[in-house]
Amino acid sequence: MSQSFAVAQRVRVRNDAPKGHCRTPHYLRGREGVIERAYGAFRNPEQLAYGADGLPKRELYWVRFEQGRLWPGYTGTATDTLVAEIYEHWLERAE
C-alpha cells in the first residue's frame, strides 16, 4: 500500500473508518486535495498509540484543500484553503 506522492499532485483521502487511534480527521475522509509539502517519514502514530515501535516509518504530507469544496455553503472566499498533515497510507491518487 505504501506509495510516495509529489508536490502539486492531486490526491484523495481514503474514505475509511478503521477502529482505533488515527490522525486523519473524519471531515477530510473521501475529500480531494493537492500535495503542498512532503514532511519526510515519521513513526506511525496508529501503532505508537498502542505501545508498538511505529515502524516502518510512514511518509507524512501537507495536503491542501479548497474550503469551498469542503463545506457546502462556505461563506468565505474562493481562494480560502485548509491544510492538514496526512500520512501516505491514508492517501490515494486522484485525477
Place this chain on the structure above:
Amino acid sequence: MSGHPHDHHSDHDPHAPVEEVEGPPSEHVLLEIALRELLIEKGLFAAADVTRQIEIMDATTPEQGARLVAKFWTDPAYRQRALADGKAAAAELGIDMSVAPKLVILENTARLHHVVVCTLCSCYPRAVLGLPPAWYKSPAYRARTVKDSRGVLAEFGTSLPDDVEIRVVDSTADCRYLVVPVRPHGSEGMDEAALAGLVTRDTMIGVTLAREP
C-alpha cells in the same frame, strides 16, 4: 525563575480565589493521582521529577515565540533558516525544543493569512507559546475554525479583506506551528526587543494581527 510568581503577573489579583472545587475529586483526578503514586512507588520517576516538569511547563511563555518573530522580521538570513527548520531556529535563541515535535514556521503575507487549530485534540507548540488558552482546546473553536475561519477571526476582532487567502492549518499529526504575522506599518525603526512587544500569543496562533506600534 519560578521563585516569585507574583512578579510575572502583576495584573493578577494576589487574593485570587482558590481553584480547588469542593466535594469529592473527579474520576480523572483520582486516576492521575493513583497512576502518579504508583509510578513513583515503582521507581520510574521521583516526585521531584514531577515538580521539575511542572516548573519547566510554567516557565515557557509566548515571549519565547515573540522573540523568534522579532528576529525573523529583522534578520533575513535567520528568516531563511527558520523557514527551513523551526526547531533549529528556536534553539539558536536558547529555546529548548529537543523533545518537541517538528516546528513549522508559517509566514503571513499581504495575500496569505494562516490560522492554526487542532481538530483532533489540542496540539500546541508549548516551548514557544507556553500553555494553550482554554478556548484553543474548546470543542467550539476546534469545530468552527475549520469551516468558518472568517467568522471565528471576526469574533477575535480580526477582519481580513477578500483578497487575502485564509489558510486554516489543522495540526493533525507530527508538526506544530507558529504563525509569523505581517510586520505592522510604523515599526520600521524598532529594535528586536520592541518588535517582540507587538506580538502576542493569539497573533502566533493566527487569530489576531500584530499590534500597531
